[in-house]
Amino acid sequence: MTERMLPPETMLAVLTHGRNYVRAAALLNEEWEPDQQPIYRDVLERQDVVLARQLQRGGLLPGRVDLADYRSVNQLLIDHSQWFAASARQELLRPFQE
Numbered sequence: 001m002t003e004r005m006l007p008p009e010t011m012l013a014v015l016t017h018g019r020n021y022v023r024a025a026a027l028l029n030e031e032w033e034p035d036q037q038p039i040y041r042d043v044l045e046r047q048d049v050v051l052a053r054q055l056q057r058g059g060l061l062p063g064r065v066d067l068a069d070y071r072s073v074n075q076l077l078i079d080h081s082q083w084f085a086a087s088a089r090q091e092l093l094r095p096f097q098e
Contacts, residue, residue, distance in 0.1 A: 006055075006058045006060070007054075010055070014055070020047065020051050021051070021055075023044060023048045023051075024048055024049075024055055024061070025052075025055070025063070027049065027063075028052050028055065028062075028063025028064065028065055029063050029064055029065075030065060030076070030079075032044060032080070034083055043082075043083060043084055043085045043088070044084050044088045045085050045087060046085070046087035046088050046090070049091040049092055050091060052067060053068075056068070070096045076092070077092065
């Protein structure tokens, strides 16, 4: 896995452990706990996947899931399909469809 420079807004999220960083870290560590409210269910969105991938490529947060490996991503989607919005699923699979 090659390490890449992260954009300033990503570094700020890492340094402050902002909401986006916490969501991305939960995805990479398979620790996401969506709210089970009957009206609203908090799921991971496309931007959470993008940030998680940036953190992993940058070497800041390896996590338990390798987002560059199809088998790992596919298993994540099988095990935790309820965690993801449709846009997040598409973003997870996008690198393997090109």
